[in-house]
Amino acid sequence: MKRKILVFLVLACVLMTASTAMAKTVSITFRDLFSGPDSDLMDEMVAKFNELHPHIHVERQLTTWDNYYDQLQLAIGSGQAPDLAVVHTRWLPAFAARNALVPLDEYVQKAGLSSEAFIEAAWNGGFYKDVQYGIPLDIIVSVVLFYNEDLMAQAGIENPPTNMEEFISYAQQIQEKTDAWGVILPGGYAAYRNFFSTLYQAGASVVNEEGTAANFNNDAGRAALQFWVDLYHKYQVAPLDVTQPLEAFRLGRGGFYVDGVFNSPGLDAQEDLNYGVTTIPAFFNNNRSFFANSHNFVIPRQRRLDPEKVEAAMEFVNWMVRNTHNWSAVPSLIEVTETEEVLNSARGQVLEQLPDLVYPPALIDIGRVETAIQEAMEAALQGDIDVATALERAEAEVNSILGR
Amino acid sequence: MAKAKRSFYRSFKENLTGYMFVLPYFCFFGLFTLYPILQGFFMSLTERDIFGFDIRFVGLKNYAQMLTDQRFWTALKNTASFTLMDVPTNVVLAILLATLLNRHFRGKEISLSMVFFPRLLSISVIAFIWLWLYEPEWGLLNHYLSFLGVGPISWLRNPSVALRAVVVATVWWTVGNNVVLFMAGMQQIPTEVYEAAELDGSVGLHRFFRITLPLLRPTAQFVVIMQIIASFQIFGQVNIMTGGGPAGATRVLVQYIYETGFSYFEMGYAAALSYILFLLIMVVSVIQLVWLRER
Amino acid sequence: MRKKLLGAFTVAFAVLWFLPVVWMLITSLKYETDIFQLPPIWIPSRITLDHYKVVMERSHILRWFLNSVVITTCVTFLVLIVDSLAAFAFARLRFFGRDVLFSIVLASMMVPGQVTIVPLFALFSDLGLINTAQAVILPPLAGAFGVFLLRQFFLGIPLELEESAIIDGCSKLGVLRHVILPLSKPGLSALAIFTALGSWNNYLWPLIVLQDQTKMTLPVGLATLRGTYATSSYGVLMAAAVISSVPIFVMFVFMKKYFIQGIALTGGMK
Numbered sequence: 015m016k017r018k019i020l021v022f023l024v025l026a027c028v029l030m031t032a033s034t035a036m037a038k039t040v041s042i043t044f045r046d047l048f049s050g051p052d053s054d055l056m057d058e059m060v061a062k063f064n065e066l067h068p069h070i071h072v073e074r075q076l077t078t079w080d081n082y083y084d085q086l087q088l089a090i091g092s093g094q095a096p097d098l099a100v101v102h103t104r105w106l107p108a109f110a111a112r113n114a115l116v117p118l119d120e121y122v123q124k125a126g127l128s129s130e131a132f133i134e135a136a137w138n139g140g141f142y143k144d145v146q147y148g149i150p151l152d153i154i155v156s157v158v159l160f161y162n163e164d165l166m167a168q169a170g171i172e173n174p175p176t177n178m179e180e181f182i183s184y185a186q187q188i189q190e191k192t193d194a195w196g197v198i199l200p201g202g203y204a205a206y207r208n209f210f211s212t213l214y215q216a217g218a219s220v221v222n223e224e225g226t227a228a229n230f231n232n233d234a235g236r237a238a239l240q241f242w243v244d245l246y247h248k249y250q251v252a253p254l255d256v257t258q259p260l261e262a263f264r265l266g267r268g269g270f271y272v273d274g275v276f277n278s279p280g281l282d283a284q285e286d287l288n289y290g291v292t293t294i295p296a297f298f299n300n301n302r303s304f305f306a307n308s309h310n311f312v313i314p315r316q317r318r319l320d321p322e323k324v325e326a327a328m329e330f331v332n333w334m335v336r337n338t339h340n341w342s343a344v345p346s347l348i349e350v351t352e353t354e355e356v357l358n359s360a361r362g363q364v365l366e367q368l369p370d371l372v373y374p375p376a377l378i379d380i381g382r383v384e385t386a387i388q389e390a391m392e393a394a395l396q397g398d399i400d401v402a403t404a405l406e407r408a409e410a411e412v413n414s415i416l417g418r
Numbered sequence: 419m420a421k422a423k424r425s426f427y428r429s430f431k432e433n434l435t436g437y438m439f440v441l442p443y444f445c446f447f448g449l450f451t452l453y454p455i456l457q458g459f460f461m462s463l464t465e466r467d468i469f470g471f472d473i474r475f476v477g478l479k480n481y482a483q484m485l486t487d488q489r490f491w492t493a494l495k496n497t498a499s500f501t502l503m504d505v506p507t508n509v510v511l512a513i514l515l516a517t518l519l520n521r522h523f524r525g526k527e528i529s530l531s532m533v534f535f536p537r538l539l540s541i542s543v544i545a546f547i548w549l550w551l552y553e554p555e556w557g558l559l560n561h562y563l564s565f566l567g568v569g570p571i572s573w574l575r576n577p578s579v580a581l582r583a584v585v586v587a588t589v590w591w592t593v594g595n596n597v598v599l600f601m602a603g604m605q606q607i608p609t610e611v612y613e614a615a616e617l618d619g620s621v622g623l624h625r626f627f628r629i630t631l632p633l634l635r636p637t638a639q640f641v642v643i644m645q646i647i648a649s650f651q652i653f654g655q656v657n658i659m660t661g662g663g664p665a666g667a668t669r670v671l672v673q674y675i676y677e678t679g680f681s682y683f684e685m686g687y688a689a690a691l692s693y694i695l696f697l698l699i700m701v702v703s704v705i706q707l708v709w710l711r712e713r
Numbered sequence: 714m715r716k717k718l719l720g721a722f723t724v725a726f727a728v729l730w731f732l733p734v735v736w737m738l739i740t741s742l743k744y745e746t747d748i749f750q751l752p753p754i755w756i757p758s759r760i761t762l763d764h765y766k767v768v769m770e771r772s773h774i775l776r777w778f779l780n781s782v783v784i785t786t787c788v789t790f791l792v793l794i795v796d797s798l799a800a801f802a803f804a805r806l807r808f809f810g811r812d813v814l815f816s817i818v819l820a821s822m823m824v825p826g827q828v829t830i831v832p833l834f835a836l837f838s839d840l841g842l843i844n845t846a847q848a849v850i851l852p853p854l855a856g857a858f859g860v861f862l863l864r865q866f867f868l869g870i871p872l873e874l875e876e877s878a879i880i881d882g883c884s885k886l887g888v889l890r891h892v893i894l895p896l897s898k899p900g901l902s903a904l905a906i907f908t909a910l911g912s913w914n915n916y917l918w919p920l921i922v923l924q925d926q927t928k929m930t931l932p933v934g935l936a937t938l939r940g941t942y943a944t945s946s947y948g949v950l951m952a953a954a955v956i957s958s959v960p961i962f963v964m965f966v967f968m969k970k971y972f973i974q975g976i977a978l979t980g981g982m983k
Binding site (some may be wrong): 443446458527530531534542601637657685688 | 719752795796823825832833854914933939978980
């Protein structure tokens with residue numbers, strides 16, 4: 015009888031340890047906005063992490079880039095937030111200020127992550143009002159110059175342009191000597207990023223330092239917007255009617271293309287296209303500023319926060335930031351930027367230019383502010399209104415948003 | 419006394435039966451119509467985001483804010499222009515097509531089917547088809563219009579054209595519905611009326627304007643009202659095809675409500691905007707009642 | 714002669730009207746390089762199913778379709794049941810406050826769903842029903858049109874038929890089931906088509922309450938493809954559009970009469 019009880023007890027113990035071991039597999043949901051080749055890369059990285067960490071299972075929630083932030087708001091607002099999410103630096107204050115994110119200071123320390131290991135500009139983007147809410151994965155290089163080498167050769171141009179005069183005259187030469195357009199420009203938010211970059215090159219900014227008023231309705235701002243308008247209407251080196259600008263450049267129908275470096279995989283697919291990538295010219299004042307942004311890992315606020323999941327999420331984040339060698343953007347961790355894989359890629363070039371990065375201002379109503387500017391800019395680019403009117407209109411709207 | 423009791427019992431039972439029958443409907447009605455209307459008004463008096471961690475009562479501030487919100491006025495204007503373009507085009511085209519289709523000819527059935535079919539397609543399918551037709555370089559429309567010496571038109575990227583482009587897609591989608599309604603209306607006109615008219619020598623266009631059109635008035639009123647209310651609520655086409663752009667030229671009221679509540683973190687303001695849309699639709703409906711009474 | 718000409722003109726117009734649908738099908742079957750070709754190729758010399766493969770492999774389109782079918786079916790059946798019960802009470806039963814209640818229902822027809830999305834979202838998120846099919850199925854059950862339409866229809870049915878049933882000892886529910894409903898088939902099918910169409914095309918509300926790719930309905934799911942493929946491949950977009958339209962087309966071919974009669978009837982009831 016006693017033996018039986020003993021056997022039973024032993025069995026029970028074995029069963030219990032087995033079940034606790036199984037229960038220790040922490041499952042976390044992870045929501046990001048990557049699409050296309052980036053999404054495939056992210057899938058690989060997540061799969062690899064899951065393989066190396068049997069006690070954690072990260073499940074990617076597929077979403078779309080289009081209305082990612084609407085959907086993230088809806089998820090947090092309805093108490094169905096993912097355990098971990100990706101938020102751009104420019105959107106982080108909007109979520110943080112509304113208490114939708116969990117402060118990370120304590121967890122960051124525990125995980126052994128420290129500011130010195132990261133590129134400073136990227137790291138700082140994770141903070142709102144001196145509290146850390148995000149850990150940067152990368153630095154997205156959203157504005158670079160793609161150039162078609164064959165078209166440049168046909169037009170007798172050796173090196174890509176480095177300033178405005180060169181840019182315009184090269185574009186004109188390409189258009190004269192080939193049957194392609196000089197420049198192809200993207201629309202939508204990409205056009206805003208391009209305009210943003212020249213805004214800072216020319217010496218203006220989106221808002222003043224205190225973040226209380228618009229700071230683009232001035233000579234510098236007008237010059238910046240006028241430049242893009244002129245490419246369409248004065249020099250006529252860019253077509254207005256392209257709904258698929260990347261496609262057009264890929265098919266060799268334009269000499270230059272200004273957009274994010276993440277478009278490279280799409281261009282690589284075209285075998286007969288010889289193209290190069292470089293940083294955008296210093297269009298104004300010999301200033302090479304350009305729009306930058308980071309993907310940050312954040313922990314959305316839950317109805318009930320599970321510390322186990324937070325810990326698992328932090329372990330995942332910690333691993334991810336160290337394994338971005340083949341990621342499409344510049345790694346945020348200094349150590350990774352010094353590896354061969356990064357230095358030998360298009361991302362390596364950008365590293366020299368880190369001081370020129372300009373992150374969007376930390377505004378809690380960034381969505382409204384950017385929409386206001388982008389739409390005024392679109393109207394000007396289409397030739398519907400002149401540059402001065404556009405900026406005046408945008409300034410009035412931005413000031414009223416900031417004044418609320 | 420006993421009789422009164424019995425009749426009280428009977429009427430109680432009758433009442434109870436009645437209530438049991440309407441109960442399921444009124445449960446849903448209360449929860450999903452009445453409650454949101456009241457709650458929506460309360461929300462419109464607050465400042466809150468979707469997360470709901472911080473709710474502040476602000477009185478009529480949201481309504482006051484609309485007065486100076488240029489974006490709201492543009493959205494209102496866009497909704498009005500959409501309605502003013504969509505309703506007449508839709509109704510006139512539907513009457514014409516119904517007249518053509520309401521005759522005897524070979525291929526009548528299949529013609530009606532072809533005109534009606536788009537109505538059954540999902541809103542996203544409609545949007546995709548027209549995105550492709552409107553493609554400035556490779557789209558069918560610009561290609562064939564170029565033979566007429568028109569274009570190329572930047573349908574969805576030119577602020578002064580985009581809203582009209584959305585109207586065209588919408589008319590293509592919905593006109594079949596109205597054609598069917600008008601045909602039904604025409605079939606209700608007694609043949610004797612036409613026979614009598616023929617005796618009077620009323621034929622062709624004359625007959626159409628003198629007899630068909632006036633007798634179609636009830637159907638036309640119904641279609642116009644439904645079309646106006648539907649136009650006020652247009653969202654899907656805009657959301658998928660243009661997202662409210664370019665330069666805000668197609669941002670209609672519902673699109674703006676959606677953006678305000680779910681992109682810009684301003685649910686209180688979005689509730690207030692919804693209430694204004696509600697009032698607008700009420701006004702239209704009341705005008706409808708008066709108009710229908712008139713006849 | 715003139716009559717024939719008008720007939721021919723009408724057919725030609727209808728064909729032109731239908732052409733975008735044909736163009737969608739043709740585009741979906743073309744190779745990428747043939748899609749971007751001028752003059753447009755109407756009869757491609759070679760066709761491919763590549764775009765269909767991309768849609769099937771890289772999206773949840775079948776899932777979306779299934780979700781839409783399930784949701785539309787549920788909504789339609791529930792609306793028919795709930796509305797015929799209420800409509801029967803309003804048409805045939807006498808109870809205190811009946812006319813007041815009915816005017817409230819009538820008045821609510823002026824409140825379109827779009828204006829209550831903000832409070833409704835708050836409600837469903839409190840109920841914990843976000844991201845569930847229930848969130849899309851429940852709100853349409855409060856619609857007033859069906860009650861109104863069916864009441865009109867029931868009022869047109871002669872009372873005598875019911876009286877004999879009542880004498881036979883039929884309960885009120887029995888009268889509804891065995892007398893009224895069988896006589897109201899046109900009305901019911903009109904309401905079914907009206908409701909099913911509305912549910913099938915509902916976009917705004919599902920866009921807000923369905924966030925998981927696997928939970929989405931067809932219109933919402935399809936719309937997510939726009940961002941991914943509108944900049945790269947119209948072929949894929951068209952293939953997705955075709956996949957989601959073919960079942961509708963087949964259904965329409967077989968049930969054309971009901972569709973058209975149903976629509977006609979919803980307009981006749983004022």
